[in-house]
Amino acid sequence: MTPDWKAISARLQKRNQDSYSYRNEMLHVLEDSLSFDGYCCTVVNPTTLTSVGAITEESIDAIHHDLLAYEYEGNETNSYKNLIKAPVKVGRLSDHFGSNASRRYEDILKPNLFSDELRAPLMVHNKCYGFLTLFRKAGEAGPVFFSDEDIVLLQKLGPIMGEALQAYYHALLVEEAGKNSIGNGVIILNKSMQIQSMNEAGVTYLNILREAEHTTETLSLPKPIQAISARLLAGEKNAPPVIIPLMNSSHIIASASFLYNASETTPHIAISLNNASPREMSFHLMDAYALTYREQQIVLECLTGAPSKEIASNLNISYYTVQDHFKIIFQKVGVTSRNELIWELFSKHHQ
Structure with a gap:
């Protein structure tokens, strides 16, 4: 019997107050209908398509930074930027093996024993609110690939999850902006995205973002900061700031820029974090309403x-x-x- 994905999504939305829990449960339900060995389910800002929070399986988390770098460098097979505009909004990486082999497959996925990848932008009303990426690992008999039936399933699921993520995104944005002001936070990273220094507000924002990702790992760099840093390193020097909606907290606006030192040839990355102003909230709220x-x-x-x-x-x-x-x-x-x-x-x- 084919699952009623719309009913399942509605039930999970009713049960979960935040998108993290919703996505986590949806992935567990999806495993009963589609086989995968790794996953990354990301909420993105619908205007900039920058990650504002991702759930990653452990083996994918270890290579997430590298995958982000290839995503924002451009000209990659099945990039989400292109999938959003494509008539079929699901991309199977193995369809491009051969002369058009993906760099991320050859450089990242294959060395980590992954044999295929399936991508679907989570969209509603022509706006994208998330990315769903699934991975298959090679078995003893050789590579394992996603099927045509898997593609059809994600085609159905994409708009359903997109509608749910839009609702979560909108619900967070309509909360009162500017409360619990923390001040301007600054975090300095090297080009390997390792934290070099930060001010007191930066520490507070970092803890808030880690809490939102349900992690207590003190060395972890939150996914939204990884994303805006990767975009900067990929050459998007004029990439707009991104608003990160968080449950039970003010909405954070984050941006990245290079920080140059006269005594060093390699610039650092300066992450600026602040409470989103009412004006910024209003424009993003209009986007949230599509x-x-x-x-x-x-x-x-x-x-x-x-x-x-x-x-x-x-x-x-x-x-x-x-x-x-x-x-x-x-x-x-x-x-x-x-x-x-x-x-x-x-x-x-x-x-």
Whole structure:
């Protein structure tokens, strides 16, 4: 009997208050229908696609840093950036063996005895809220690969998990921003992502992020910090900051930059961590509600108090198009008036 994945997901959502527990249980349920030897299930910021928290199986955790580096360097087989735009949103690595062999397979997975990889972006409303990556190890008889049935299963599961992760992401973002302010945290890493120094606020943020990943390992570097560091090392010098929503804590905004020292030729990585401001929260909240660029433009016009005719003139669209956009915006945000819309997206976060 084929499992009802939508019902299973709904049941797990009801039982688990945070996405970490939801993802952990979903992976255990998935094992009954799909064989895999390793996994990484990541929540990502829907705007930047940067990891804001990952669950990794132990053997994958040991190579997670290397996998991140290849992901952000570009031109990799089945990169999530490309899978999100692909008509079939599941990628099987073994389909590309041969002339188009993946560098991460040859350099990382194969030496660690992994013979195949299956990837699925977890998406809803054309927005990606997570990545699900599964791995198979070679057996005594040789390589073991994922089947076509496995691909079909992840095609069904991707949107279901995407909807759940969107709900968790949104639920965290709508909590009051700016509470329990810690201050500006700074963590200095070397290019191998080893911690060199940090200030007191940096220690606090580091402990919060480790707690969110359910780890007490004092030498571990939280996955979101690994991700933004990997993007910087891959050449994304203008990569935008990422907001990390955390249960029972303020939302953290994190960014990475190179720190140069006149006496050293190799720069360090400076991680800046701070509480997300109400303005930053509002923009990310609009993303969490999956508002399109045009819908966000209309919301910002609405914030100025402009009537629909003025909004239409400012955006060079018709009055009726503005009204149609408002109907869709109200449905997405769950409000019935402009006043409620402004309260939900802005005012309640500026108290």
